[in-house]
Amino acid sequence: MSGNGTTPAEGEIRIGVYVCHCGSNIAGTVDVVEVARWAGEALKDRGVVVAREYKFMCSSPGQELITDDIRDLGLNRIVVAACSPHLHESTFRGATARAGLNPYLCELVSIREQDSWVHSDRSAATTKAKAILAGGVERVRRNVPLDPIDVDINPATLVVGGGIAGIQAALEIADAGFHVYMVEREPSIGGHMAQFDKTFPTLDCAACILTPRMVTAGTHPNITLMTWSEVTRVEGYVGNFTVTVRKKARYVDADLCTGCGVCEEKCPKKVIDETYEAGLGYRKAIYTPFAQAVPRVPVIDRENCTYFEKGTCKACEKFCEKAAIRFDQQDEELTLQVGNIIMATGYDIFDAREIAQYGYGRLPNVFTSIEFERLSNSAGPTNGRIVLRDGVTEPKTVGVIHCVGSRDRNFQNYCSAICCMQSLKFAHLVKERTGATVYNFYIDMRTAAKGYDEFYQRVLEEGTLFVRGKPAEVTEAGRLPGEDGKMVIQVEDTLAGRQRRIPVDMVVLSVGLKPRSDAREVATRFGISSSSEGWAIEKHPKLDPVATMTEGVFIAGCVSGPKDIPTSVAQGAAAAARVLSRIQNKSIRLEPIKAEIHAEHCSGCRICNGLCPFNAISFDSVLAVSSVNAAMCQGCGTCVAACPAGAISGSGFSDEQVMAQIEGLLRIGMNGTAPDRRRFPVASGETTGDRTAEEVRA
Amino acid sequence: MNAAPVSPVPTEVDLQTVFEPTVIGFTCNWCSYRAADLAGTARTKYPPNVRLIRLMCSGRLDPAFVLKAFAEGADAVMITGCHPGECHYIEQNLKALRRFRLLRRTLEALGIEPQRVQLVWASAAEGVHIAAEIARVTDEVRALGPLDWPADAAADTGINLDSAWEATGGQEAELAPAEAEQAPEADR
Amino acid sequence: MSRYMYYPGCSTERSGRAYRESLSAVCDRLGVNLVEIEDWNCCGATEYVGVSLSPAYALIARNLALAEAARENGEPVVASCSACYLNLAKANQYMRESPQLNAHVNTALAAGGLHYDPGTVEVRHLLEVVMHDVGLDAVREHVVKPLQGLRVAPYLGCMLPRPDPDHRWKNHERPDDLDRLLASLGAEVVDYPLKTECCGGHMTQIAPKVGLELIKRLIDEAERQQADMMVTVCPMCQINIDAYQGELNARFHTKHRMPIVFFTQLMGVAFGFDAKAMGFGRELTDARAALRKVGTAPEPAPVPAGGHRPRPDKRALPMPRPLDDGNGSASGATSEVVR
Known part of the structure; x- marks a missing residue:
């Protein structure tokens, strides 16, 4: 037997089947009464003791049906045919557990999202519901009791990246009394925010609000700051990570240096x-x-x-x-022991040189948004004077182009979220400091957060000219009066419905945000997944935006996509809160969907070793067998499918469970009767679901 | 947005007379299963011929599952997973891709039309896409007709498949080509 | 020697003879074997597709069908004219996308005993073959007479890099391929901002006012940039700019005399062929005077790797790094000694 240990019930398997109407959501398309009747009769020989239908299975009376039957009828398996397991699996497993049965002996099969909602023919939908239910019944026969895995949590935390999101996360945890290691690649923390002059929409001086946080982080007794350092290796699992950090040589003794300059x-x-x-x-x-x-x-x-x-x-x-x-x-290599990791590695900016028609890198007076931040910063190269590339001349006309590299199928499809507000801020600063005429070229104006649209109104009132249209090019080839010596922005004004040529002295390209150039490599190092662009993928985009699929690794700020400062700070704090709850609990309970290698069947071929992206499989060279570290295993099952000796079992999704479910699903064909079974090599003329793994493999 | 191509929904009458294929679909818990959920929430219609099985990852797909589905009467199998680069387990969908290619080649050698095993990528946001793909696969298999595996392959070929199967160690030997591809050295 | 099926197009027979003569010599020298498609016909230029789609694409696809039947080993079809190239490439794409068009076209082709499956033949332009298959290193090896002293404005016209159905061009708005090719011949290449603007096409025939205005823009800019000549890849661009300067000068009271030649003519001269053999002298606005500037300037000093950025004045701000610099040095700094 492969599952987890042995089959629990040596004796009879007693299954309860519960078919939900979900009001008319299911019952409107599926004949639920017929499905329940069929299950009670046709699946009787498969161990179904009772089959009921009820209006709302997830309601308290619905759940009581299950708990009562478990007690009264001695049920030891439950199948609920209702909605998606992603919605109510925990509800029904909870009910099962309350009645004293191991929750993993309950299966929820979806006859709503996968049946009643996507089909309109009542007869076909009812047949399909029966098949889905039979799949669940066959599968649950092979379910075994599982126990969650408890893992201790090391209270120290690693924060990667010292931008505003990372600083916020580190301070929250440190203030709660736990130790934080903060690793930053650059010589100083501060991130992109330290480059900015003003922050929208309040026009706070970025340095004035950021610097105190940086100082607090730098002097906090609970924070060990490691700048000019990079994480080179991450081993272990939630609660017990071992992290290797390369501290690059500064060639300066940090203990002696007073920072006199x-x-x-x-x-x-x-x-x-x-x-x-x-x-x-x-x-x-x-x-x-x-x-x-x-x-x-x-x-x-x-x-x-x-x-x-x-x-x-x-x-x-x-x-x-x-x-x-x-x-x-x-260079030094340091080893840290931490229980959780927060990644706040931030973003890069889109390389405007890729859009050749905007002339960046060729036309001197085309600037990127980040260059403009430095230009307008009083601590920047021009002491905050907004001047052309010659370092002297103030522009009389400035064009700010939105969405450079964003919302553009040639470059990045997504909206970079911050550029509208950033461009409005630029317009305001240019007006305030030079009195120049400012044109903003936008596709759509996106000013959705608190105070943002008010800022847009303010910039409108200040007299900035808004042109709705994506400029075709910025050219030095003037041909009309007034264009000589200027750059010309060629644009279709989609509100006026005509082509315009607007001569300007300075162009500011509001460039989009991009994943870090090494984002993929870093994601692999930390064992988290990333989107096709390279942004880190959240555990759930709405309901779990700061967690990742890898237990113990959290994300905050722009590592998962473009964000403004308030959102990045909120995410830093949110990630910290998640880590703090882990630390306070001292241990964490993990879903028991894991792979397990049965040493007696393992031939030591090591095929599985290289397949695991989480490095959860190690090879014992003395015993010449591989083994899975349950805390590191994420339960994908790839090794289970790959083991040529069948020595790896996957709890929750064992071969037996899947094979049995296939049998059940095909118990009835499209016309409601049993389909033709073919003599096919794997089947050997009889079904495998009720045979043990050893029998199949023997 | 809900307008996935819909093939005609069979009525009970023609189910007795007209061939309607049964398709088993393996889905990934993180993307394609959620795409199917989304198709449901959005009431995007697709043919009822498909029956889905949830795995944690397309990487869990043992090629034997596909053979099992054919043996039990399925006319086609859809293997679905996250788009390359978007796997929740980093890159396991690519391992599924490699298994799929080998499996398809093997099945072709056994005389099974390649359209009967199809690989479809669908992200959790692609409800319409997965519905359209289900409709497409169903149409293609309907056009192919029932899986024409001989009632007794052994009699047809003169080879005793049962004993051949068992003599080679069953599953292990059947999967050997797939496994060879997954050997660590081929992996990197 | 790499082999290609060559689609010459009508203009190379008459007005664009200089193109045909020079490209034959140059391709021969570069080991590019162009095999002319037997019995090819006109591609319909820019007009026919505007008249009636199915016959227009049948006309174009006939050439692809002929090439497909005649080729030996999957050779691509190469066109030297941008309009021909675009028509052939579009036929490939549209027939693939539209089963209806495909059926119509193949019905027409069947009348002539032909058939074409869209997408089976690769369609390419000569410039792109020179850049990608031959490569600039191989081109440089054949340069015996560098074009030092000649200031050229590279002009691609609008049809080559766009709409680019086969995704062959990295940059569609300001491709630098022709710039780099001419620089490899030793010419001084001006940064010509109108390189992908329209030459007017057949507007000179049907709406001369519009056509001449478009040509004037191109020549004005080339003169402003002090180019000795313009260089193009398309016979239609060449004839428009070359032939209408008299009319244009009369209309706009200008005194333009801007020669325009094909890139293969300059390649030929740089490779050591006689200018006359390369078709110089066939143009209406004589390019031979400008050609005499070749060799008048010294060889420019090579730019040092990671070179200095221009900074005319101590107060000026540095220019951004050039794109092919990659992601910059590991230290996130660019060296510039200030002593």
């Missing part, structure tokens, strides 16, 4: 800062990305450092009063 001042090597300044400004080869960086410890950019290049210079070392420069520092 002399090294940066004295460093002779100036390079374009592609990360924090988005390529618009400069930094030195030894640098902290920005003044409020946390930690305030610089790093040496080895690729550009004159000492690493030529072996001489050491200006930073000469001037460092604390002698904190360490040219011989090496």
